[in-house]
Amino acid sequence: MTEVLRATGVTKRFAGIVALNDVTMAIDEGERVGLIGPNGAGKTTFFNCLLGVLPMDGGSVAIAGKDVTGVAAYRRVRAGIGRTFQRIELFPDCTVRDHLLVAERVRRGTGRLWKDMIGLGRPTSAELAQCDQVLGLLGLLDLADEPIERLSLGQGRLVEVGRALMTEPKLLLLDEPSSGLDRSETSALAKTLQEVQREQGFAILLVEHDVELVTSFTERSYVLDFGRLIAEGPTREVMASKEVRDAYLGNFEVKS
Numbered sequence: 001m002t003e004v005l006r007a008t009g010v011t012k013r014f015a016g017i018v019a020l021n022d023v024t025m026a027i028d029e030g031e032r033v034g035l036i037g038p039n040g041a042g043k044t045t046f047f048n049c050l051l052g053v054l055p056m057d058g059g060s061v062a063i064a065g066k067d068v069t070g071v072a073a074y075r076r077v078r079a080g081i082g083r084t085f086q087r088i089e090l091f092p093d094c095t096v097r098d099h100l101l102v103a104e105r106v107r108r109g110t111g112r113l114w115k116d117m118i119g120l121g122r123p124t125s126a127e128l129a130q131c132d133q134v135l136g137l138l139g140l141l142d143l144a145d146e147p148i149e150r151l152s153l154g155q156g157r158l159v160e161v162g163r164a165l166m167t168e169p170k171l172l173l174l175d176e177p178s179s180g181l182d183r184s185e186t187s188a189l190a191k192t193l194q195e196v197q198r199e200q201g202f203a204i205l206l207v208e209h210d211v212e213l214v215t216s217f218t219e220r221s222y223v224l225d226f227g228r229l230i231a232e233g234p235t236r237e238v239m240a241s242k243e244v245r246d247a248y249l250g251n252f253e254v255k256s
């Protein structure tokens with residue numbers, strides 16, 4: 001198995017708070033792994049350290065065997081890490097296809113802002129083909145020319161996933177994809193994600209408060225509490241452990 005992530009001893013402080021304390025995690029290609037813990041445990045901070053959005057105070061990060069500690073975020077994307085956002089970070093007037101095309105240019109490093117600004121930055125046929133392939137995988141092809149503002153929240157989440165897939169990640173970080181979705185929208189999103197993930201073979205690290213989704217979607221989980229890893233192992237065993245239940249299960253949102 002090839003490792004897509006090895007994070008070792010990741011430590012992050014904000015003023016007096018130790019948000020991450022010596023966190024170590026490894027993920028193999030194609031694995032679906034959960035990262036869970038109560039509010040303020042450090043999950044988003046960990047994502048941001050992996051992505052290079054936040055500098056770390058200690059530790060190292062390797063993506064697909066390449067040490068990216070201290071490396072800029074866009075270079076980490078090219079090394080194989082992708083993400084979706086908890087809050088949908090989309091531009092309401094732009095079409096679904098436009099959102100994906102922008103991401104493709106980030107990966108290739110062919111962002112041509114000056115050309116885009118004077119209308120010369122038309123997408124190439126290869127860019128359009130890749131975009132339509134990803135839209136097809138996610139069942140969004142019929143919506144390609146729709147402005148984002150016409151989409152449901154669930155469809156918007158899939159566009160976020162599509163945008164991340166355009167960078168061809170080996171590891172996709174999903175930040176609370178079920179947030180704001182009802183049970184049936186969450187199940188539909190999970191089903192599509194699972195199908196696409198199986199077909200494409202990338203690994204997923206999922207931050208999620210929805211216990212049902214984490215339990216059904218991930219094989220293994222890590223549990224953070226006050227910035228420390230307090231448990232790791234097969235998700236069902238982790239969820240059943242007393243230490244984990246004591247730490248935070250009372251805070252979990254179980255959707256009916």
Ligand SMILES: Nc1ncnc2c1ncn2[C@@H]1O[C@H](COP(=O)(O)OP(=O)(O)OP(=O)(O)O)[C@@H](O)[C@H]1O
Pocket residue numbers: 014015017019037038039040041042043044045046
């Ligand atoms: N930019 C920041 N400045 C200061 N403190 C921060 C900053 N970002 C996070 N923290 C603190 O670091 C700790 C971890 O926060 P983080 O957002 O990573 O937790 P989380 O597990 O993602 O929580 P949630 O489930 O609520 O999203 C918290 O105590 C938080 O207040």
